[in-house]
Amino acid sequence: MPGNAAIVRRGYEAFNAGDLETLGELVGQEAVFARLGRYMAETGGTFRAVLKRVLTDEDGRVIVIQRNVAERNGKHLDVYSCIAFELVNGRIVDGCEHVYDLDAWDEFWS
16 A cells, blocks of 8 residues: 555654654554654664665555664664554554664664
């Protein structure tokens, strides 16, 4: 569904711009919103999720491949991940993320 892909793209734009009002309109789970806030807080606002691919399936899910970059405590993050988003009534209600280099991800956040 092209509409769902546009919603996810808008969510990424809002997140990377620090537009919490728009992000709040698009993300239906407070836990997800809190996690994204933690990423920004712990990286001094340097965390960015750069979209590389946006795909949709016949059930309306949106699958993205993204590059995550950030700086934290002298460490540099640069890893790719894939997230399958579920949307209901124009809002992101769930997402399952798979990080390609989990060791690098874990090291950055430790």
